[in-house]
Amino acid sequence: MEKLSRKIKIKKGDTVMAIAGRDRGKTGKVLRIYPRKSRVVVEGVNFVKKHMRKTRQDQEGGIIKRESPIQISNLAVFCKSCNRPVRIGITALSDGSKSRFCKRCKEMI
Numbered sequence: 260m261e262k263l264s265r266k267i268k269i270k271k272g273d274t275v276m277a278i279a280g281r282d283r284g285k286t287g288k289v290l291r292i293y294p295r296k297s298r299v300v301v302e303g304v305n306f307v308k309k310h311m312r313k314t315r316q317d318q319e320g321g322i323i324k325r326e327s328p329i330q331i332s333n334l335a336v337f338c339k340s341c342n343r344p345v346r347i348g349i350t351a352l353s354d355g356s357k358s359r360f361c362k363r364c365k366e367m368i
């Protein structure tokens with residue numbers, strides 16, 4: 260139950276920082292989210308080498324680097340005003356919509 264109730268507070272376009280793993284300390288923008296796998300693709304984080312086969316004459320074969328999805332639990336939203344990864348809170352606005360804020364400086368994210 261604990262796992263199911265855990266909300267994903269990261270959205271596409273957010274700036275996040277890797278807080279664990281090989282790329283710890285790196286920041287980037289969220290490009291894609293895979294909610295079922297609890298993984299996201301972050302720009303410039305978790306590069307993996309991929310071998311590409313040369314399929315056409317005009318294509319370059321060889322090894323290319325691609326961002327690979329990273330576990331959400333290894334990421335934290337990066338607050339630009341705090342200049343550090345922070346915990347995010349969610350607050351309900353008067354119109355019923357929800358807004359996210361930095362728990363440290365209370366800035367809206």
Ligand SMILES: [Zn+2]
Nearest residue numbers: 338341361364
């Ligand atoms: Zn902040």
